[in-house]
Amino acid sequence: xxxxxxxxxxxxxxxxxxxxxxxxxxxxxxxxxxxxxxxxxxxxxxxxxxxxxxxxxxxxxxxxxxxxxxxxxxxxxxxxxxxxxxxxxxxxxxxxxxxxxxxxxx
Amino acid sequence: xxxxxxxxxxxxxxxxxxxxxxxxxxxxxxxxxxxxxxxxxxxxxxxxxxxxxxxxxxxxxxxxxxxxxxxxxxxxxxxxxxxxxxxxxxxxxxxxxxxxxxxxxxxxxxxxxxxxxxxxxxxxxxxxxxxxxxxxxxxxxxxxxxxxxxxxxxxxxxxxxxxxxx
Numbered sequence: 001x002x003x004x005x006x007x008x009x010x011x012x013x014x015x016x017x018x019x020x021x022x023x024x025x026x027x028x029x030x031x032x033x034x035x036x037x038x039x040x041x042x043x044x045x046x047x048x049x050x051x052x053x054x055x056x057x058x059x060x061x062x063x064x065x066x067x068x069x070x071x072x073x074x075x076x077x078x079x080x081x082x083x084x085x086x087x088x089x090x091x092x093x094x095x096x097x098x099x100x101x102x103x104x105x106x
Numbered sequence: 107x108x109x110x111x112x113x114x115x116x117x118x119x120x121x122x123x124x125x126x127x128x129x130x131x132x133x134x135x136x137x138x139x140x141x142x143x144x145x146x147x148x149x150x151x152x153x154x155x156x157x158x159x160x161x162x163x164x165x166x167x168x169x170x171x172x173x174x175x176x177x178x179x180x181x182x183x184x185x186x187x188x189x190x191x192x193x194x195x196x197x198x199x200x201x202x203x204x205x206x207x208x209x210x211x212x213x214x215x216x217x218x219x220x221x222x223x224x225x226x227x228x229x230x231x232x233x234x235x236x237x238x239x240x241x242x243x244x245x246x247x248x249x250x251x252x253x254x255x256x257x258x259x260x261x262x263x264x265x266x267x268x269x270x271x272x
Contacts, residue, residue, distance in 0.1 A: 098249035
């Protein structure tokens, strides 16, 4: 399977999409916390997290005794840029647009 | 995307690139390379602890009102081509500059088959405007897609030589 196959396979499960939603709402969570949001065994949740990690959609980091899970949006971005975003031109204007946006808000 | 439920204080981004660690290190630290992906601009690093970091706006960016020093910071650790730790602040606009410095870590790890893993860990504690920006929340205003967009562009430029979105 290539990288995109792994991403689409990982996203094909509602449970795994729910896990990503949880991390999107609050990133850097431990297994015990994610597990408490699902009616599923710990082993089951770990399996789903493993599929997400293999697809690159989750990156784990050790913090003391805990393993924290972070949402990694880059694989989805790669798919997006491949088919959707290719023809947009904006690089030079990105920082200028940001500056004016913040100044308008400010 | 609208605003998030809360600012993400630690953000982690990872991309796998078919390139050597040296090539990736160069793409991050060499001004001729940094101008070719993401927000562009020329990065100037003094690659030693305490050395300065400045991202200078390109002529095109300056013509649109971005000041010369768009991003600034200080190098904390430079272990070429494996690890770069630095402070990082968008200096180009008052509300961002006022938030102060964030801490940014690049980790570069070669894998089998000519693929290299690049991981960015960005500590954005107490810098919510920076956090929203690098998460890509302001993309619909034309302000670029944050780290995910930058890393997608970096991968493209290293693997194909083509720049994305320009």
